[in-house]
Amino acid sequence: MKFESTDRQIRSFVLRKGKMTTGQRKAVEALMPIYAFDPTTTIDFKALFGNDHPVWLDIGFGNGESIIHAAQQYPDVNFLGIEVHLPGVGHLLMAIEQFGLNNVRIIRNDAVDMLNLYMADQTLAAIHIYFPDPWHKKRHHKRRLLNQEFLDLIQPKLVTGGRLHYASDWEPYALEVQELVAENAWLQNQEPNNAFAARPAWRPVTKFERRGQNLDHGSYDLILHKR
Numbered sequence: 001m002k003f004e005s006t007d008r009q010i011r012s013f014v015l016r017k018g019k020m021t022t023g024q025r026k027a028v029e030a031l032m033p034i035y036a037f038d039p040t041t042t043i044d045f046k047a048l049f050g051n052d053h054p055v056w057l058d059i060g061f062g063n064g065e066s067i068i069h070a071a072q073q074y075p076d077v078n079f080l081g082i083e084v085h086l087p088g089v090g091h092l093l094m095a096i097e098q099f100g101l102n103n104v105r106i107i108r109n110d111a112v113d114m115l116n117l118y119m120a121d122q123t124l125a126a127i128h129i130y131f132p133d134p135w136h137k138k139r140h141h142k143r144r145l146l147n148q149e150f151l152d153l154i155q156p157k158l159v160t161g162g163r164l165h166y167a168s169d170w171e172p173y174a175l176e177v178q179e180l181v182a183e184n185a186w187l188q189n190q191e192p193n194n195a196f197a198a199r200p201a202w203r204p205v206t207k208f209e210r211r212g213q214n215l216d217h218g219s220y221d222l223i224l225h226k227r
């Protein structure tokens with residue numbers, strides 16, 4: 001993985017070493033060349049998936065639980081997952097093989113760079129950001145993925161009517177995003193009064209959400225559509 005040559009200094013992740021299981025390592029070796037790719041030019045989704053089904057992008061998919069769940073539930077949707085953490089990529093690759101998920105592709109890189117450099121306008125039907133790193137400490141808030149700069153970046157990439165779905169268990173971050181989206185008239189909250197939404201069918205409870213639940217955190221979903 002090479003980080004692209006944008007001049008960004010602040011990233012929303014710190015690359016952890018993370019242990020790989022044997023299965024994950026084998027999956028990375030054998031399946032990365034088939035299901036993962038490293039873009040060098042604007043992504044042609046039709047060529048990538050071999051059809052023109054809508055594309056749902058999952059940013060920071062962790063070990064891929066949400067994609068594994070939704071890709072089976074929605075076979076007529078194409079899923080692009082972007083994640084930097086290699087064991088998580090390995091986990092998703094194993095599931096792709098195990099469940100025969102032909103509608104999933106992976107990029108192992110910084111999603112912000114990938115959006116900036118390689119995604120054409122009006123190509124994404126949905127962007128899912130589930131339990132992004134909360135960056136609890138005030139001095140780290142600048143690392144939070146969801147901010148105005150990020151919304152400006154994704155606005156053109158979403159198709160009209162396309163969805164932004166954010167979920168978090170960290171209330172202060174969720175409240176910050178709730179306020180931020182209200183300031184962006186191009187985003188329409190599907191709930192009245194800019195309220196949080198109930199967890200929809202396409203989002204399973206993931207490891208990170210369960211961890212939050214064990215700490216008595218709530219879950220906060222915001223589901224918004226591009227006007």
Ligand SMILES: C[S@@+](CC[C@H](N)C(=O)[O-])C[C@H]1O[C@@H](n2cnc3c(N)ncnc32)[C@H](O)[C@@H]1O
Nearest residue numbers: 012013060061062083084110111130131206208
């Ligand atoms: C707390 S985990 C949540 C994982 C998963 N979405 C879930 O709900 O279980 C956040 C993940 O986002 C990834 N991440 C953070 N910033 C990223 C970026 N800019 N590009 C790609 N992945 C990123 C991290 O590596 C981490 O695995």
